[in-house]
Amino acid sequence: MSFLKIRSGSSSNLNNNNNLRLTLARSFLGNLKNDEKFDPRIRNVGILITIPMVFAAGPIVGFLIGYWLDQKFGSDPWGKTILSLLGFVASIRQVVELIKDATKDTNHD
Amino acid sequence: MIEETAHSAAHKAAASHEAAHEGLKELANWITLVNERWHDVPFVNVLHQWENVVFSLTAAFFLIILSFFATRKKSLIPGPLQNVLELAVESFENLVTGIMGPRGRAYVPFIATLFIYILTQNFMGLVPGLKAPTSSLNTTVGLAICVFFYVQGIGIKQNGIFGYIHHLMGSPHDIVGWIMVPLNFPLHILQELIKPMSLSLRLFGNILGEDSLIAAFVGLGILSLSFIHSPIGLPLQFPFFLLSMLLGTIQALVFSLLSTIYISLMLPSSAHETA
Structure with a gap:
């Protein structure tokens, strides 16, 4: 850790270097400044990318719960189907909610 | 003859093993190799069976040690390690407060930990001898269950138990709303269960896909030079390492981003907005 100690020594040159590096890294990570909001486009990509998986997960969850209920109550095809x-x-409701959430922020900006 | 040699070479060198998924192969890790050598030792068998847990714990310990060294001697002019961690925490504070406003600051530790932990686990698949634990559904389901209970806990804490049930009933305000409760209530419960399912399936599918792709191209690289009995192959998997780094970051970001959104949907004012 002597490397760390030397680097954090208080010469103004090192300080400037550190600041410059920090600024560069920040700009590389996408305009993140203290008082700035996270880019809503990245957020929207995150929301919209999940939609196909939500469509798959809904029937899977329903089927698994239905399968369990069918085994418990012997109502074979009906629990799974319904x-x-x-x-x-x-x-579908979840997807509508997600799209609402994604578009809400875009409208504000 | 050549075909046979090629086949066995690819089989040995890629040393891939079927990870409970028929036909899907992943690169060998150190536990696979130890298991091949000392197959009869019970401890090695246990290690082999619990390899995803072992690699998850490896990631956790790595992060603990990293954080320990980064925060051991905090100074106003940060060293490189402290600098990087401060940047990461600051970025996550911006992400969470950007989505949820200033009240989101309370949830930054959980969400940032999720991101850093998942990112580390995803990148472990690129290190020779290690395996990405997120390529197993068990790991991702575990993470998603954590998020599920955390979100429900926040819902109960912030809305109160009756407010939480009111939210699950679709926040009915008028007579039509109350009539729709018998339909809305099970649908809302299903919606809450869909969230962890979709979170875990997406992360697992993407990382397993990447790992299988890399393993397939490692095999292909070895096959391509097997006619001269070369002990090493062409590095055909290299472009997919870059792809894997990109997708691993995106998946970790999406996981934590969606956790943030699910938390924000559970908070009182958002519940009224979305109702």
């Missing part, structure tokens, strides 16, 4: 459909509807 809950898979409900899962699909829930995934």
Whole structure:
């Protein structure tokens, strides 16, 4: 750790170098300054990228719960069928919520 | 003959093993190699069975040691390690407060830890001898369950237990809203369960895909030189390392970003906005 000690020694040159490096790294990571909001486009990419997986996850979750209920109550095809459909509807609602959330911020900016 | 040699060479050198997924191969890690050599030792068998946990713990210990050294001697003029960590924490504070406003600052430690931990785990797949634990569904489901309980806990803490149930019923305000409760309630519960499922499936699928792709190209690189019995192959997997670094970062970011959004949806004012 002697390297760290030397680097953090208080010569103004080192200080400037550190500041410059920090600024460069910040600009590289996408205009992140203290008082600035995170770029909403990155956030929206994050939200929208999840939509296909939400569509897949809804029926899967519904099917698994339905399978468990069918085993518990012996209602063989109905639990799976109804809950898979409900899962699909829930995934549509989730997607609508996510899109609302993504577009809400874009409208503000 | 050549075909046979090529096949065995690819099989040996890539030393890939089927990780409970038929047909999908991943690169060998040090535990696989130890298991090949000392197959009869019970401890090695346990290590082999729990390899994802071992690599997850490796990532956790790595981060603990890194944080320890970075914060051991804090100074106003930061050293390189402190500088990098400060930058990461600051960036995450900006991300979370950008989405949730100033009240999001309370959730920065959890979300930043998620990001850094997942990023480390994803990048472990690129280090020879290590494996990305996130290429196993068990790891990603574990992470997603953490997020699920954290989000529900925040929902109960911030809204109160009745407010939380009111939120699950779709926040009904009028008579039509209350009539729709029997439909809205199970749908909302399913929606809450979809969140961890989609989080875990996406992370697992992407990382497993990347690892399998790299393993396939390592095999291809060895196959391409097997006709001269070369012990090493062409580094055909190199471009996919870069792709894997990009996608690993994106997936870690998306995981923490969505966790932030799920937390923000659970907070009282957002619940009214989205209702």
